Amino acid sequence: MRIYDWIVVGGGITGAALAYELLKQGFSVLLLERHQSLQGATRFGYGGIAYWSGTTDLTRQLCAEGIALHRTLSAELDAETEFRELDLVLTIAADEDPEAIAQSYTHFAIPPSLVSVAEACELEPLLNPNAIAGALTVKHGHISTTATTNAYTKAFTKLGGSIQIDQVKELLKGENSRVTGVVGKQDTYHSANVAICAGALSRSLLKTAGIPTRLYFTHAELIETPPVEVCLQTLVMPADTKRFQLEAEASTTALDALWDQPGHEPSPPILDAGAIQLLDGRLRIGQMSRVLTDPDAPINATESEVIMRTKVGTVLPALNDLPGQWHHCLIGFSSDRLPLIGTLPGVDGVHLFSGFSNPLAIVPTLARRFASNAIGQGDEIIAQLSPDRFE
Structure with missing residues (x-):
């Protein structure tokens, strides 16, 4: 032995x-x-x-x-x-205040820079200028x-x-x-x-x-495409991300007992609409996050895919109708x-x-x-x- x-x-x-x-x-x-x-x-x-x-x-x-x-x-x-450094574009929705969003990032080690709609579209030509009020940008690492x-x-x-x-x-x-x-x-x-x-x-x-x-977990959902000719030059995510807020709300001490029982959803799902293209041409589009206490909880993939395509397609219209497959995985987090x-x-x-x-x-x-x-x-x-x- x-x-x-x-x-x-x-x-x-x-x-x-x-x-x-x-x-x-x-x-x-x-x-x-x-x-x-x-x-x-x-x-x-x-x-x-x-x-x-x-x-x-x-x-x-x-x-x-x-x-x-x-x-x-x-x-x-x-x-x-496959390490590289590329531009991260954090989109600011058309109904949001760019200055207020930028202010919320000033405490980071390297605060992202606020750019105009035109500058954001120069960084990422696939962006829909009518869907954003501007963007934040910073250099971001990436690996496979x-x-x-x-x-x-x-x-x-x-x-x-x-x-x-x-x-x-x-x-x-x-x-x-x-x-x-x-x-x-x-x-x-x-x-x-x-x-x-x-x-x-x-x-x-x-x-x-x-x-x-x-230790807790979210059910993360995304769409993965095969290699495509569409070229996404940056990593696109919303500046007003919801995932960390979801994690905080779902992991309070008061909710701990629910996590040892299947069938609970301590917080409603969120969607941080974004996309990244891998070096082989595949795109990963998403991401929806659900807090379900059962790791094997069923999810309506068809409904989720429609929601993700609609949201991401508003910001990046060229990605809306690309062929792709819905996928799901679990992501652990602490409180x-x-x-x-x-x-x-x-x-x-x-x-x-x-x-x-x-x-x-x-x-x-x-x-x-x-x-x-x-x-x-x-x-x-x-x-x-x-x-x-x-x-």
């Missing part, structure tokens, strides 16, 4: 990054992933790196470290992440989440890491209730430490072990927009690495800090992100 130093549960971008960084520090690591090919938020992510969006000393430092790492990550991993995850995985296996395709059903507990591994559908795996990087599904996995956590990283109160041997509201800007650097912390190099930032901050 092999006993690993670490088992990392979840092979998306968070798990792949963490497994790679732990292996680099000399640990033996097993990466467990339930799917043969990437699924979920990693598969359908927009890929945006909002490194300009830090609002506190902590988030500004993490974003600065994150973008610096992204700029060299392809070379380090010896595989392409799939390519980056594959690059991490390739580097991980090249260094000797192990990967197993299996669905984790529960945590394995030994003496004094210490977690000593995981039980999968196919086998049981043993380790000194388990890191849960299963995104939105981390909550339900921990719940099976009787471990409560303030304070900071990730949950570290040991869980009252339980030994299990660690959480999930709940990222701005994941791509900070996952690589936090994975590196987590691994350094694991070999005894104390890290004040990891300590600040501990799940016990809510106790």
